[in-house]
Amino acid sequence: MTKHTEQRSDYTFKYNTKLGRHGWLRLTPAYSVKLVQELVSETPKNAFILDPFSGTATTGLCAIEMGMSAHLCDINPFLIWFGNTKLFNFSGRKLNELEKVFDEILNSFPAKISNDNWVPNLHNIERWWCGHTLPIVAALRSEIVEKVGEPQDDPYSNLIWICFCRLIIETSSAAFNHVSMSFKGGVTKFEVHQIQSLFGSIFENVLASARKPLKGKAVVNSIDSRCMTDVDNIRYAHVITSPPYPNRMSYIRELRPYMYWTKFLDKASEAGELDWKAIGGTWGIATSRLKDWAPSEVELPKILLNSCEAILNSGDKNSELMARYVHKYFxxxxxxxxxxxxxxxxxAKLDYIVGNSTFYGIHVDSDKIYEKSLEILGYTNISTTIVRKRNSKKELYEFCVSARWNG
Known part of the structure; x- marks a missing residue:
């Protein structure tokens, strides 16, 4: 892989949004399709690829688009559901049938707007959708449930739900002008015909990409990456993944609107529980539980312990919590x-895309800490390549840390 020290937009989520299935849903931390394609091309043919941090299933989709096989892992039930739909090889005939169902939904949902339709228990929901738009979106959801049921294991009806997820974020006040999600200055008012037009356009684009056949096969499994388990006795030749970065940016925050509307979440405490299980999680109770966390006796890189000590001694009121956060992440x-x-x-070859971080002006060199962890555990041929610069002022970079496992 070529070394890059500039800010590469083609190596970020922005590049993905224009690429068929890769652009079905936006998740800001998703890594670049182009980068993954470069890494997949290094995999021996007929070998199995593993992604232990599936996210939006970018690795799996790149792999099967190139005729490879892959297993992916995640703990988030919404991402597992979304990823397996994204990786499914659809039948043209069944998609034609789905198109008719979609047209019925599009034409009939306005009759439900005056009903008392279900809306999610999302805190401060009026910050997301105004009082005019929310009943329209709720009526559309009610009609989808009546026609195809709640989100489930059927990949065809799930396509409509994925389109609905796109719709709710595009009609919301959410803004994506930062590394994560924020809010615009005010909510936007949508009329029924605008919702119909937007929903129809989203479905048309999703359907077109779903019609394109996939050459390989991949599946997302529910597995905690801290204790990887065997799937079908498969041994992997290449691990291509991008774990959460140690920067306290909670993925669950950006996923919440999708997860509430699809009923993968019902209350904030569930989001906190899920984030606590995630590596680097920081939402809700994940932060409070961090205060009581302590590691077991495991040999860890000295560079990590030095970084934690420097953060602890930085003098900030949250320095102890942040030192503990960095310690737990690694x-x-x-x-x-x-x-x-x-x-x-x-x-087997390992390629981990990860960024470095700063806490109170102290650099946490993720690439070097990864390297030392891998060395302690017996991996060989360990090296790091700079993928791109993330922030010119703070000297934040994205790296590809590579290694080999010789058994």
Missing amino acids: YDMHLHFASLRNLLEPG
Whole structure:
């Protein structure tokens, strides 16, 4: 892979939005399709690829578009549901049938607007959708449920739900002018005909990309990456993944509107529980539980312990919490690297896309800490390549940390 020190928009989520299935739903931290394609092209033919941090299933989709096979892992039920729909090879005939169902939904939902339709228990929901738009969106959801049921294991009806997720975010006051989601200055008012037009356009684009056949096969499994488990006795030749970065940016925050509207979440405490299970999670109770967390006796890189001590001594009121956060993040990643070894073929290659971080002016060099963890655990041929510069002022970069497992 070529070394890049500039800010590369083609190596970010922005590039993905123009690429068929890759652009079905926006998740800001998703890594670049172009970068993954470069890494997949290095995989031996007929070999199995593993992504232990599936996210929006970018690795799996790149793999099967190139005729490879892949297993992906995640703990978030919404991302597992979304990823498996995204990776499905659809039948043209059944998509034609789905198109008729969609047209019925589009034409009939306005009759439900005056009903007392269900809306999610999303805190401060009026900040997301104004009092005029919300009943229209709720009526559309009610009609979808009546025609195809709630989100489920059927990939065809799930396409309509994915389009609905796109619709709710595009009609909301959410703004994406930062590394994560924020809010615009005010909510936008949508009329029924505008909702119909937008929903129809989204479905048309999703349907067109769903019609394109996929060459390989991939599946997302519910597995905690800290304790990787065997799936069908498969051994992997290449691990291509991008774990959460150690920067306290909660993925669950950006996923919440999707997860509430699809009933994968019902209340804020569930979001906190899920984020606590995630590596680097920070939402709700994840922060409060961090105060009581302590590592077990595991050999960790000295560079990590030095970074934690520097953060602890920085003098900020939250320095102890942040030092503990950084410690736990890399402790969890160390457990992941350790449990991964039993799933790898001899000679397997690892490629981890990760960014560095700063806390109170102290640099946390993720690439160097990853390297040392891998070395402690017996991996070889360890190296790091700069993928791109993320922030010119803070000297934040994205790296590809690579290694081999020789068994």
